[in-house]
Each structure stands twice: as C-alpha cells, then as structure tokens.
Amino acid sequence: MKFSEVIGQEDVKDRLRELVRERRVPNTLMFCGPMGSGKMALALAFASYLLGERDGEASLLADSQAIVNAEAMLARWEHPDLHFTYPVIKPVGTSAEHKMTSDDFTREWHELLCKSPYFSMDAWLACMDAANQQAIIGAGESDELTRKLSLKSSQGGYKVSIIWLPERMNVECANKLLKLLEEPPRQTVFMMVCEEPDALLDTIKSRTQRIDIKRIDDAALEQALIERRAIDVDTAHRIARIAGGNWLRALENLEASNENRLFLDMFIMLMRLAYQRNIKELKQWSEAVAGYGREKQRRLLRYMMRMVRENFMYNFGQPELCYLTQEEENFSCKFARFINEANVVDINELLQKAHRDIGQNANAKVVFFDLALQMIVLLIRK
Template identity: 60%
Template sequence: MKFNDVIGQKEAKQRLMQMYGENRLPHAIMLCGPSGCGKMALALAFACHILRGGTEEDGKGEAMLAKMEHPDLHFTYPTIKRPGMGSDHKPVSGDFAAEWHSMIMQSPYFTMDRWMRAIGAENQQAIITAGESDELTRKLSLKSSQGGYKISVIWLPERMNIECANKLLKMIEEPPSHTLFIMVCNEPEKLLETIRSRTQTVRVRKIDEESIRKALIERRSISEDAAGRIARMANGDWTKAVELTETGSENDLFLDMFQSLMRLAYMRRIKDLKRWSETMQGLGREKQKRFLEYFLRLIRENFMYNFQCPELTYMSQREEDFAHNFARFVNENNIIPINELANRAIRDIGQNANGKIVFFDMALQMIVLLMQNDSNR
C-alpha cells in the first residue's frame, strides 16, 4: 500500500509525510473523518511508508508489506464472541485474522457492515475487549523484527470497552520504544477524553468529487458521464461510489423500502406497515442504521427537489423518477420533524431497541407527517 493508492486526500497525505520527514512523529495519531473518506487507506499507506524507511520506493520488507503480513504491523479491530468460544475467552483480533486479512487485501475501503458480514455477525454488536489490550501489550513488548518502528493500527477505537480503553491509555502514556499507534476513528467523541488528549488528531475530509470521478474511470472502467453522476451522489464516500456502480446495489433495496414506506403511510395501510416493519427487523442492526441514513439523505433530496434547482440535488435516475411525484409531500412544514424522527430511530437502534417496534412506530408517525403538506398551510 502506497500513498498513490489513496484516492484524493492530498492535504492529509502531505501532513503525514511531513510529520515523518521532519522527525516529529508522536506516539499516537488519530485519523478522524466521515465514512468512506479513506482513513484506513491512509493509515495503511502511512504505516507502510514508515516501515519502508520513509520512502515510497520498494524497499525493506516490501514483499511482506504487499501482503500486509509485516511482523511489525499489528491490527486491532472490533470482534464478537462466537458460540464455540469458551466462557472465559475474551475475543481478540487474532481470532479473526484470516477474515480481516482477506478483507483488507480486497480493498482498504470498507464499512463496518462489510466486516460484520465477513465474520458472520450481521445481528451482533462488535467491540474491542480487554483481552485485546492484553494481547497488544504482549506483541508491542517484543523487539522490532526489522529494527525499526512497531506500528499498531487500531480500527474504530471508539468500540473499546472501558477496561480495554483504560489499558490502552496506559500504553499510550508509557509506550514501548519506537512504537506508533495509528487510530482510525469514526466517532472520536465516544473515546475517553484522556485518550483523545494524548493523540495527535489528523482530520480527514470527504474525498473531493473530481478524485472520485477519476478513480471511477480508472479503477472501475465507468464512462465519464456515469462517473460524474456517481461521484456527485457519493458525496465524498468512495464505498458509496463503489456501491452505486454495482448491479443490485444496497441503494436499490433501500429505495424500494423507502418507496413502500411512503406509499403505505400515504394510504394508511396499517397492517401492511406492520409487515414492512417486520421486514426491516430482518435486515440486522448495521443495515437498519444505513437505511435510516439513506432515508435522511432522500428526505433532504426530495425537499431540495421542490426548489427546481438540479444543481442542488444528488439523486439517481430511479430516485429522481420517484421524487417527481413524491417530493411535494416533503416541505417546510414537516422536514424538521421527519429528520428528528429518523435520528431518534438511529439512536434507538444503536441502543439495541427492538427494530420491529422502532420501525413500526416510525411508520405510524409518517402517516401524520405526510399529511402536513402544502395544502395544510
């Protein structure tokens, strides 16, 4: 993995390379930014850059780096407890090393949902346990096999339980010699303040539209016209851009579910809405949250569609076809309560609420909210 493999992010690349080149590496760096912006790709590229000795040329350990199997590169990530694990066993990353390696070798751009599918845990909550911090302490206490840095890449440190977080804090405060922690974080506010204060934060922005457009043409062989439309819809998220290029993408399913909800709510078909909520229950928590995020985006797009300014909307042709008749039902009278409704659902799902109840309540409230159209002014 090299910096040239990272899509866009020129500013973040330069900052990381300058940090290393000027010998100003802290003990811990935290890459923060929105989903799909390439934080893990940056982390891997930076780790490889350091392990090569500060060069982008093929060098020491290149064969191992190409396979992401360098002995001084360690990964930590959320895991689950499988049925076959003993009652005293605290799951660690090593238990899922084969699945992790397979995923990052396919692409350094991935989502939590993809990881949960890889380990067969769509309906579970993955965390980083105290057992992981003990294992990491053991690994980092060993001497570097190549005589340079030892690098610990921690994906989603905000998913550490409190015992693990406290142990990691101690490691950051008293790090082994020549050790660098690179944290890849989606929600830094969920981390202990004491950990955040001891890391150097690098903010990673959404990928610029032109970089996504070029990458779609070069890496996915997408036509220029299609690449431009997809890049606009992706809104800085490469994983979303890739999804939009694939036949039968998740967006198609989400659009179908969105259309069903709105049509059934408009017709006040309570029994069918109950069945709709049961279907949503079967998607799994991570997918439910992604649907709600999609729901929020499409509500916003339909609201903007009413202003008849094409440059303000970011929709596929299917989404726009539906908006042609539906958009008038999303207006200044209900846009805020609809957004609040979806955000409450995201919070409830994240707190392990019963999905069927959450979505049925949401569906019933949509009946009332859709009535608050322009005719009720």
C-alpha cells in the same frame, strides 16, 4: 500499500511525508474523520512507508533487497513489525476463561484488508459471522500487544501498531494501553483509526497527535470512480455528488443489488398507495416492511427522510441543490410537486418519530401502518 492508492487526501499525505522528512514522527497518531473518508487507508499507507514501501522511488530502507522483501510482506499484510488491533466478538461456545484477542480473527482480518482498505464495521462483523453480537477490544488485547511490542524489530527499523476503532476498548484495556503509551517501546509508532474520538479517555487523547481527515473531495472521488470502476463521466459525477465524500457510499450506489434501490421501490409504493388512498395495500406494505430487521427499517426511514428533503429541493429548479440518482430523479421529476411548504415539515417529523419509535422497540406493524395512514392526509396538503 502506497500513498497513490489512497483516494484524494493529498494534504494529509504531504503532512505525513513531512513528518518523516523532518524526523518528527510522533509515538502516537490518531486519524479521525467521517466514515468512508479513507482513515484506515491513510494509516496503512503511512505504516507501509515507515516499514520500507516505496513512495515513488523513495524508501526508508537503503538495501534494495530489503525493500523488495518488505513490499512482498506488506502486500499480504504479514510484515512481522506491523501489528493490528481491532474489535472482535466472542463466538458462541468459546470458553468463559478465554480472553478474546485480535489474533483469534487474523485470517478474516487479512482477507478483509486484501479486498480493500475501505470498509465499515458492518463489513467486519459480517466477516466474523457476528449475528447480533457486539465487537469490542478487551483486556486480553492490551496484554498481547504489550508482549508483541516488547520484542525487538525483526527488520531493525520501525515497529507499527495500528489500532482500528480504539473507542471500542473496554475500560480495563484502555487503562492498560494508557500505560503503554506513557512509556512506548523504542522506535514504535501507534496509529489509532478513530470515528468517535470523544468516546476515548482524555488521558489517551492527550498523548496522541490528532490528524483530522475531511471527506474526500468530489473531484477525487469522481476520478477514482472513473479509473477504478470504469464508469462514464456523467454517472461518476452524479454518484460522487450523492456520496458526499464517502467512498463506501459511492460503491453502494454501484452495486446491482443496492439496498437503496429496494428502498426507492418501497418509497414509491408508499407514496402512490397513499395518494390513491388504498388502505388495503397500504396495510400489506406496512406488513412487508415490518418483516425487515430493525436496523434495516431504520435505514429505510433515513432514506425516506433524504428523499423527502431532495424532492422539496427539486422544486426550486436548481440542479446543484439536488443529490439524486438517475432512478430517483426519474420518479422525482413528477412527484416532487407533492412535497411543498405546507407538508414538508410534518412529513419529516412523521418519519423522525417512526425512526425513534423503531429504535425504542415499538411494534413495527403498528408504526408503519400509522405512518402510511398519516401520509394519506399529508400528501394532499397544498
């Protein structure tokens, strides 16, 4: 994977190239940043460069055939000197004695990487058919990684270990990895791709060179949408603003079956029925939402909080303050006047309370019907 395939982040790319030019590549790097900013993409691009992938015309390998071979292996993410560590589940029926490692899901991992270097934990869990299981990095992983990295480089250059979401290591694995970082194998580079660095052991963090990655700037995101998804400039501009520097969120807004469109329909239905004081249909609405899974219910409530905020801002008549899709704006242009100084705080608190209650396993039918009834009162405030 080339640096040119990473969306935006030009300053980080230059910094990584400079580390190589000045021969100051550290033993351990930690890429930190918000979801969808391209942390994994940058780690993959840097690993590819260290292992011989050309950056323009430049490569760390001198032999042209070696470069071709390296690029062919990296295209499938099957380079023998590139090792991946990532959280995995323990499938039902697995022996209790078996210590799960990344190798148990190699095929699924390569399929995910080949689709795109931009993905979320939810996407990875879906690849593993995880259902409600939690994915972790266990003690068996550190043992396997130690074994792999003790071998000599097959190509005579760097060995690279990419650890995705190291904050999901259990204590035993983290302690074993710490020993490996204290005495790293020769010419080995560890790259940690981290979303919650505070969850890592301080002793591990102290042995890394941290690279903080900001959200993708809107111009780069907009250009990527135009070039990679062939959409018009106006749509790309609107989606880039809504995405907030998150490529995954930008793609979600392009999906025909986008969950947010369902959420918009449910938000519109709630507000219209509450305005009409239609108790019977509000009860049906609450029962329909109660049929969603709890995580989906919480996502719906977060979406509603965003819509309340955006409709309140819409009243100011300044487009640069609003982050709405075209469908959302079509509804908000008439609805926004109902969200005002007299009710915006109370509506937001009502939604936050429902979000908290659902997270604490309260009865969803009761929570959402209560929400719907209270919305009737709040909407008529002026």
